Amino acid sequence: MFNLKDKKLIPFLVVVSLLIFVAISISILRAPILAVSRPPFSLFVFLQRELGGMLFYHHNLVENTRLNRENELLKYKLNALNEAHLENARLKKILDLKQKSSFRVIAARVIIRPADNWSCGLVIDKGSAQGIKKGLAVATFSGLAGRVVETTGSTAKVMLLNDPNLGVSGLVQRSRQEGLVCGTLGANLLMKYLSDNADIKEGDTIVSSGLNDTYPKGLLIGTVIDIGRDLSGLSRFAVVKPAIDLSNIEEVLVIIP
């Protein structure tokens, strides 16, 4: 059924070579296809949001009232924190400590989600034209979400924290214990390479360590829900529940250092 005659061998090899060439050069094809598909996906997301707003009008009304109340309380707290921040800046200046550089953020909307079970990512509606570059950190108001892995003029592809290809240097907020936070394709993350005597326990908060310039220090990653030992027995790992629901992100903030 599948035997190839000598005459057919050359066309067969040509086809296979072409296929491999297309597979390797997929990154070149991405930009034009993404540029063409952005408008319909953006329109769909817009319609979906508007329709959702109309369908869940009462729920949104109640939610709005609650959030307004919460907003007032947060404004009050923010004001108090601003005072503390200013005082902190003054004291740091007196002590001649180096100030942490400030960063700006670009808000973007999710327009496309990944197409398979073997990666976790999304496509946002802002790209290099808006100043987004490969390697920038992506967050929501609740915590770190992932990293930009590819950009076109008007879109950017984001790899989420739960993708196994992404690793973030994390820090236990309480004990300052460091580890590498990696995705597992599941709902939780793994904090790896913890030594035997690492000071970490269930309920600890994990934040980004800021070891490299990609992720600003102190971004919330998640909470430790379990601690285990590697199969090798040489180190321990912690199961981390992400601070944000990575499967339901609708809007993100791209952090520009």
Add this chain to the structure above:
Amino acid sequence: MKLSTLTVVALILGFFQLTLLHYFKVFGAQPDLFLVSVILASLFLPERRAIIFSIAVGVFKDTFGLHTFGLNILLFAIWSFLIVKVTRKVAIEDNLSRLLLLFIVALLHNIISGLALVYSGNFIPAGIFLRAVFLGALYTGLTLPLILKIIKVRIV
């Protein structure tokens, strides 16, 4: 089935896969509607058209993927080629056989994709790997009768 009909079906399935399908995840697994398009093309189109169609679907899928190498382009072309060859010898004309065929192809596709990820140095817990392989394949297979019913392909 006409090529134009199949193209429209594939575009709708692709659009659905990229926008709304994450709401229908079961235990973290979602069906691969691009693979369903490939199977439909391989079953209902002539050999050459089916393979070209499958490569186009692979390009479309890999465009929105995160990986730099377009594995789906290669795999979709292979699946299409093999299905066309198999259907010349074996009649696959009822829904159950089509479902079974899709399940087997999805299973192989998932195993290869998963192993490619693992062998590129990533750690995936065994439970999540098996869940994505088997549940993903089963879920993909189960969507076929529904899609065929929607596009009203009459079973002989």
